[in-house]
Amino acid sequence: MSDHKIEAANLDVLKNRHSSKWRRFPEDVLPMHVAEMDFPIAKPIQQRIITMVSESDLGYLGPIPEVASSFSKFAKNRWNWTIDESQLKLAIDVGVAVVEFLRANNASNTKVIVNSPVYHGFWEWLGELNITPVDVPLNHDYSLDISGIEKEFASGVKFLLLCNPQNPVGKAFSKEDLTALANIAKKHNAIVISDEIHAPLTYKNETFTPYLTCGPDAEETGVCITSASKSWNLAGLKAAFLLTQSENMRAKVELMPQATHWRASIVGAFAMAEAYENGETWLESTLQTLDENRHHLKNELQRIFPNVKYQIPEAGYLAWLDVTSWNLGEQTVATLIKHAKVALVPGNDHGPEYTNHVRFNFGTSSELITEGLTRIARALSS
Numbered sequence: 285m286s287d288h289k290i291e292a293a294n295l296d297v298l299k300n301r302h303s304s305k306w307r308r309f310p311e312d313v314l315p316m317h318v319a320e321m322d323f324p325i326a327k328p329i330q331q332r333i334i335t336m337v338s339e340s341d342l343g344y345l346g347p348i349p350e351v352a353s354s355f356s357k358f359a360k361n362r363w364n365w366t367i368d369e370s371q372l373k374l375a376i377d378v379g380v381a382v383v384e385f386l387r388a389n390n391a392s393n394t395k396v397i398v399n400s401p402v403y404h405g406f407w408e409w410l411g412e413l414n415i416t417p418v419d420v421p422l423n424h425d426y427s428l429d430i431s432g433i434e435k436e437f438a439s440g441v442k443f444l445l446l447c448n449p450q451n452p453v454g455k456a457f458s459k460e461d462l463t464a465l466a467n468i469a470k471k472h473n474a475i476v477i478s479d480e481i482h483a484p485l486t487y488k489n490e491t492f493t494p495y496l497t498c499g500p501d502a503e504e505t506g507v508c509i510t511s512a513s514k515s516w517n518l519a520g521l522k523a524a525f526l527l528t529q530s531e532n533m534r535a536k537v538e539l540m541p542q543a544t545h546w547r548a549s550i551v552g553a554f555a556m557a558e559a560y561e562n563g564e565t566w567l568e569s570t571l572q573t574l575d576e577n578r579h580h581l582k583n584e585l586q587r588i589f590p591n592v593k594y595q596i597p598e599a600g601y602l603a604w605l606d607v608t609s610w611n612l613g614e615q616t617v618a619t620l621i622k623h624a625k626v627a628l629v630p631g632n633d634h635g636p637e638y639t640n641h642v643r644f645n646f647g648t649s650s651e652l653i654t655e656g657l658t659r660i661a662r663a664l665s666s
């Protein structure tokens with residue numbers, strides 16, 4: 285636990301940031317869309333980057349056992365997961381790792397299962413390979429629809445792109461669900477690509493289960509793809525990795541081009557190692573702030589928009605809001621940008637039928653959460 289509270293910078297400071305969050309929309313729009321947090325970067329990571337820059341240490345990325353050794357300790361400590369350090373392969377980001385893994389394993393022009401509502405990037409990545417997404421939506425309680433998935437495996441679909449914990453609903457799937465998924469994947473000779481990028485942001489009383497800890501069938505069928513970029517707010521640094529736990533799956537990762545490793549950023553890769561090695565104190569403090577924020581959002585919604593439905597997430601800083609009561613339909617986000625000066629992510633980016641939802645980023649200060657909702661309320665009542 286940390287004795288230092290992590291707090292978001294104020295709006296005037298944030299507006300000077302150069303990232304997409306702060307540049308995509310005009311200055312008077314409050315950006316609560318893209319998954320970036322408004323907190324300062326962890327000190328050990330800052331120091332690592334400063335040292336690399338000041339020592340002009342910015343060449344191509346070579347061997348970096350530090351990622352495997354630091355993640356190994358982190359995974360053991362956090363999830364009691366013993367990884368095989370020899371089966372970790374670097375990549376530039378999670379998106380590229382997923383696309384290149386699918387490409388190397390002949391998935392182009394085939395079908396891949398996704399479970400909506402799910403991160404909009406998934407739909408875009410599959411589009412890059414002309415893959416048809418086969419949607420097996422989550423159940424009402426956000427658990428996996430195992431029998432629905434099995435039906436698709438049985439019909440010949442060979443891949444499932446899993447998001448655990450799930451963006452946008454913040455669900456950390458149960459060990460039972462994941463084990464059942466592994467059993468049916470093995471039975472039908474299918475592969476589970478498990479995007480676990482939000483996992484370190486699982487809240488204290490919730491349980492994140494890595495897919496590869498769900499027994500021999502999971503090891504035989506799974507590849508975990510992840511990065512420190514989401515939990516430590518390093519998306520612009522560009523480093524991620526793939527991890528397997530069987531010779532069968534190692535061989536499938538080995539089909540990817542060797543350049544998958546070299547294309548990652550040296551700064552990003554060492555920052556990622558630093559995050560796993562020395563970033564846990566910052567992570568705990570950030571989780572405390574986010575925990576307050578997820579409840580603050582709940583309270584503020586009850587006060588300002590009692591008809592908006594929101595289930596507090598088990599992980600991450602994204603809130604999935606059912607805003608049917610706003611009555612704005614497909615135009616919800618465009619209308620809010622124009623009239624409320626607040627940017628959210630459209631629900632139907634996460635699956636075509638979610639036009640009455642929005643994704644709201646609460647990785648900021650409680651003041652800006654309230655400000656965003658207040659702006660929306662003002663616009664809706666005018």
Ligand SMILES: Cc1ncc(COP(=O)(O)O)c(C=O)c1O
Nearest residue numbers: 319377378379403447451479481
């Ligand atoms: C589930 C999930 N996967 C991947 C990404 C993006 O990762 P990367 O920038 O490493 O491609 C995000 C970004 O928000 C995400 O939510």
